[in-house]
Amino acid sequence: MKSSRLRRLVAAPYLVWIVGFTILPLITIIYYAFTERGTNSFTFKNILAIRDPIHFNALVLSLWVAFLSTLICLLLAYPLSYILSKLKNGRGRFVVFLFVLPMWMNHILRTLALQNLLSNTGVINGILEFLRLPTLNIMNTPTAIIIGMVYTYLPFMILPIYNSIAKIDDGVIDAAYDLGASGFTVFRRLILPLSLPGIISGITMVFVPSISEFVIADMLGGSKTLLIGNVIEQEFTVGSNWNLGSGLSVVLMVFIVASMVIMQRYDGDGEGAALW
Amino acid sequence: MEKDIIIDLKDISVSFDGEPVLNNINLYIRDNEFITLLGPSGCGKTTTLRIIGGFLKPDTGRVIFEGKDITDLPPNKRQLNTVFQNYALFPHLTIAENIAFGLKIKKKSKEYIKDKIKYALKLVNLEGFENRMPQSLSGGQQQRIAIARAIVNEPKVLLLDEPLGALDLKMRQSMQYELIRLKNELGITFVYITHDQEEALTMSDTIVVMNKGNIQQIGTPEDIYNEPKNAFVADFIGESNIIDGIMLEDKLVEILGAKFPCVDTGFGRNKPVDVVIRPEDVDLVEPEKGTIKGVVTSLLFKGVHYEMDVLANGYEWLVHSTDMVPVGREVGIFVDPYNIQIMHKPISEDEEASSDEE
Structure with missing residues (x-):
């Protein structure tokens, strides 16, 4: 049929894109992950390299940092989104826009700015010194990494949660009050469950990229703190050991896919999936 | 004051952003009466209902319920329930959970709630719908669930905000009879809002015609139709x-x-x-x-x-x-x-x- 041929023709560029930029790289990584460096013979060595204490500690720290960053983002974003969704005349949407605005700037530039703020001779310590208050010494620590992560990924948490709360019909909330519900009951039985899809997609959108994040760790964590993303990056660049890098990437990928599967389970409507 | 008056609105005035919406409304509602607030959009009828329901506080005036001043009482403390225009069913809860919502808050026993759900679904002719989700129901069915959810709480007054507005003509007509039947079976007061004069004439004991925040005429459907008090009422009613x-x-x-x-x-x-x-x-x-x-x-x-x-x-x-x-x-x-x-x-x-x- 003519129309189906046309449809196939229109879809062709996307197919090329998916094959060229998703499927082929994935196959390449898996190939490298399961082959020996130099000899190209089959091996599990690269995968099992995760048992090396340095790699293992980096993975655990990555998961921990990603978990804390996600939790802090959620605790900051939910009350904010709730308050913003109650504002009238699109004022809430404007504030959300202000929060999202920095996302349009280069990620490295923003992290560099944060470096300037947080460093031991940086702006924040300058102000503290001027006020004769004790200075902070958080540069090159996991704390600095978490601050960087929260700063970078907060908009990804705010946007879906704000949208899900703003979507809740005022009439439904009136109806709950009408049936005798207290403010707390309205929150627990209506607003929280109805905004769950937004929470789920917010968590997914913050947790998944922050597990593999290495730029922030590089610039704010210094050489002292190694995240799994840094380890992989170094294997590919400094170490030139693509096989080991790929092996660790596959391990990381398992964690990412697992976390997404768990999240999707809680997301009854599949709304979070739509955001991805 | 008559003995059987259940709700008395006294000198109610409201304005939004300096625009007067209700001008000194005085209206009493008798027990067990089907009273309809009728008027074009923007006449203040929904605002009046929201004041009775407690969702809006009047700038001046008092709301008296069974002789007690309830002007400052929030909606969750009032002995009345509302059926909202867009049904406002809880989308994440089943039909049974929707109907049970108010009863659970009142901490009723499981058996009581179960009986009530069954009774309410029978009353609105939707037996066996307990485990369906609201979105899987037609507009008319959702509306009937909204009514069921309100009446299981045994309110003394049921407020209905254009409940049939979103339904097609045929459904609307059959729901009109349904509502009259319900009203007679429950023996409670209905305060009904509509802009449809035919609906008002068919269903009401008393019609309150409103325009621009003022009550134009209060009377039986026959009075309003045959003896309109002014040109607005005459023009609006038929x-x-x-x-x-x-x-x-x-x-x-x-x-x-x-x-x-x-x-x-x-x-x-x-x-x-x-x-x-x-x-x-x-x-x-x-x-x-x-x-x-x-x-x-x-x-x-x-x-x-x-x-x-x-x-x-x-x-x-x-x-x-x-x-x-x-x-x-x-x-x-x-x-x-x-x-x-x-x-x-x-x-x-x-x-x-x-x-x-x-």
Whole structure:
């Protein structure tokens, strides 16, 4: 049929894109992950390299940092989104826009700015010194990494949660009050469950990229703190050991896919999936 | 004050951003009454309902419920329930959980709640729907669930905000009977909001006609239809011929240069008035036998009757009749004296707003 041929023709560029930029790289990584460096013979060595204490500690720290960053983002974003969704005349949407605005700037530039703020001779310590208050010494620590992560990924948490709360019909909330519900009951039985899809997609959108994040760790964590993303990056660049890098990437990928599967389970409507 | 008054609104005024929405509303609602607030959009009827429900606090005035002042009581502390215009069912809960919502808050026992759900679903003819989700129901079914969810709480007053507005004509008509049946079975007060005059006439014991934040008239459907108090009510309730006239003396009014005998008295002599004649009360007769002569200018078949326009003395009369008169035919217009409604002309907006029940 003519129309189906046309449809196939229109879809062709996307197919090329998916094959060229998703499927082929994935196959390449898996190939490298399961082959020996130099000899190209089959091996599990690269995968099992995760048992090396340095790699293992980096993975655990990555998961921990990603978990804390996600939790802090959620605790900051939910009350904010709730308050913003109650504002009238699109004022809430404007504030959300202000929060999202920095996302349009280069990620490295923003992290560099944060470096300037947080460093031991940086702006924040300058102000503290001027006020004769004790200075902070958080540069090159996991704390600095978490601050960087929260700063970078907060908009990804705010946007879906704000949208899900703003979507809740005022009439439904009136109806709950009408049936005798207290403010707390309205929150627990209506607003929280109805905004769950937004929470789920917010968590997914913050947790998944922050597990593999290495730029922030590089610039704010210094050489002292190694995240799994840094380890992989170094294997590919400094170490030139693509096989080991790929092996660790596959391990990381398992964690990412697992976390997404768990999240999707809680997301009854599949709304979070739509955001991805 | 009468004994059976359940809700009494006293001198209620509200304005939004300086725009007056309700001007000094005084209205009482009797126990076990089906009362309808009727008016065009923006007339203040929904605002009045929200004040009764507790979702809005009036700027001035008091809301009295069974003799107690409840003006400052929040909605979750009031013994009334609302059926919202867009149903407002909880989308994440099943039908049974929706209906049980209010009962669970009141900490009723599991058996009690189960019985109540069963009873309510039977009452609204939706037995067996317990485990369905709201989105899987049609608009009419969702509306009936919204009613079920409200009535299981045994409110003394049920507030209904244009509950049938989103339904198609057929569904709306069957729901009208359903609501009247429910009202009679439950024996509670219904406060109903609509902009549909036919709906109001069909269902209500009492109709409150509102416009621009003022009550125009309060009365039974018959009163409102047959004795509209002013041109607004006459125009809003059904179709009317509203013509400028001069009351020459008691029982004689001049319209369009002709003298029509009527039954009204007490307007004085040579007073300008509004004259309302319902289209079905205009009789088309032989040209010589009519009070004035006219020519039929249009003819439409409306099912039950024909709708005709008759041009007579410069005014297009709207006429409903079961007899067809072809376009172009010369006819006489005759109106029985008791079918002529004489009303004072409003001197100003304020006068139009005056709202005492006789």
